[in-house]
Amino acid sequence: MSKMVIDGFAPAKINLSLHVTGQRADGYHLLDSLVVFADVGDRLRVRPAPDARLTVTGPMAVGVPGGPDNLVLRAAALMGITAEISLDKHLPAAAGIGGGSSDAAACLRALSELRGQPVPNDVLALGADVPVCLLARAARMRGIGEDVVPVAGLPTLDAVLVNPGVPVSTPAIFHRLTQRENPAMPAQMPEWPDAAALIDWLRAQRNDLQDAAITLEPVVADVLHAISATQHCALARMSGSGATCFGLYPDTATATRAAQALVAAHPGWWVQATRLS
Ligand SMILES: C[C@@](CO)(OP(=O)(O)O)[C@H](O)COP(=O)(O)OP(=O)(O)OC[C@H]1O[C@@H](n2ccc(N)nc2=O)[C@H](O)[C@@H]1O
Numbered sequence: 342m343s344k345m346v347i348d349g350f351a352p353a354k355i356n357l358s359l360h361v362t363g364q365r366a367d368g369y370h371l372l373d374s375l376v377v378f379a380d381v382g383d384r385l386r387v388r389p390a391p392d393a394r395l396t397v398t399g400p401m402a403v404g405v406p407g408g409p410d411n412l413v414l415r416a417a418a419l420m421g422i423t424a425e426i427s428l429d430k431h432l433p434a435a436a437g438i439g440g441g442s443s444d445a446a447a448c449l450r451a452l453s454e455l456r457g458q459p460v461p462n463d464v465l466a467l468g469a470d471v472p473v474c475l476l477a478r479a480a481r482m483r484g485i486g487e488d489v490v491p492v493a494g495l496p497t498l499d500a501v502l503v504n505p506g507v508p509v510s511t512p513a514i515f516h517r518l519t520q521r522e523n524p525a526m527p528a529q530m531p532e533w534p535d536a537a538a539l540i541d542w543l544r545a546q547r548n549d550l551q552d553a554a555i556t557l558e559p560v561v562a563d564v565l566h567a568i569s570a571t572q573h574c575a576l577a578r579m580s581g582s583g584a585t586c587f588g589l590y591p592d593t594a595t596a597t598r599a600a601q602a603l604v605a606a607h608p609g610w611w612v613q614a615t616r617l618s
């Protein structure tokens with residue numbers, strides 16, 4: 342018998358690098374980004390039903406749309422399916438870690454499996470991050486987000502994610518950019534023998550939205566300083582259009598200790614030790 346309900350996981354998306362390489366005539370920006378996924382994320386339960394219904398719960402539910410604007414209901418509508426969806430929010434919204442896009446992708450995967458129906462080709466209409474979130478593993482993302490190529494053999498990274506609780510509007514950050522044509526990543530991605538080699542390589546890459554985000558929300562600079570000041574931090578950078586930043590560490594023990602220190606110093610911030618792959 343076919344399944345009636347599916348539980349899905351929507352992992353946080355992290356842009357280890359985010360190069361803005363140009364702008365299209367329609368205003369969208371061309372990107373070159375190394376994207377990975379965390380082991381923290383939202384959870385959802387999806388069940389096809391005669392009427393669409395959404396329940397949003399969890400520690401990060403406040404402010405997340407509960408109606409048809411929610412990306413999970415927009416994803417179901419795109420597939421032409423009505424569904425009852427419970428969404429358990431653990432990721433901060435408008436945070437540069439693709440919570441809404443990852444929720445939409447998890448919903449598309451679940452409905453596709455439940456109904457034996459392929460995911461439509463036009464998912465970009467839900468958000469530029471949805472194609473990479475459908476893959477949900479390490480990838481190079483180019484174009485405006487539609488060109489997604491898996492990156493094999495990427496070493497797993499031990500990390501801490503930190504969000505200061507300030508929502509950031511993605512269009513507002515792109516709008517503030519002063520330099521829209523920046524170098525891409527190298528045409529050929531290297532092979533990294535281990536996490537230390539990957540971190541070394543990442544130091545020469547950038548997030549071209551970081552300065553604009555700091556101008557709009559100076560607390561992003563405080564987050565980056567706080568992460569950089571933790572013991573054994575090898576690299577601190579912002580993800581997406583912010584305000585979430587990540588720190589990279591040599592191993593799980595140092596990442597866990599850094600997360601504990603950040604929680605103690607900034608009890609109001611969202612802090613998560615995680616592994617990225
Ligand atoms: C910046 C990135 C990097 O991964 O992440 P987030 O900060 O959202 O997590 C994404 O490109 C965001 O993806 P997403 O949040 O799905 O974007 P969308 O809803 O499609 O677009 C929101 C707005 O951002 C701008 N935008 C988005 C993507 C892009 N390549 N160029 C743009 O200029 C446009 O102004 C657009 O109207």
Ligand SMILES: Nc1ncnc2c1ncn2[C@@H]1O[C@H](COP(=O)(O)OP(=O)(O)O)[C@@H](O)[C@H]1O
Pocket residue numbers: 405406410411412413428433434435436437438439440441442444445509511581582583
């Ligand atoms: N399931 C969802 N979770 C979070 N935000 C959502 C969701 N559906 C729609 N949204 C809207 O999308 C906006 C962007 O949220 P999100 O995808 O979390 O951020 P970002 O694009 O910075 O990664 C939010 O401000 C919210 O209004």
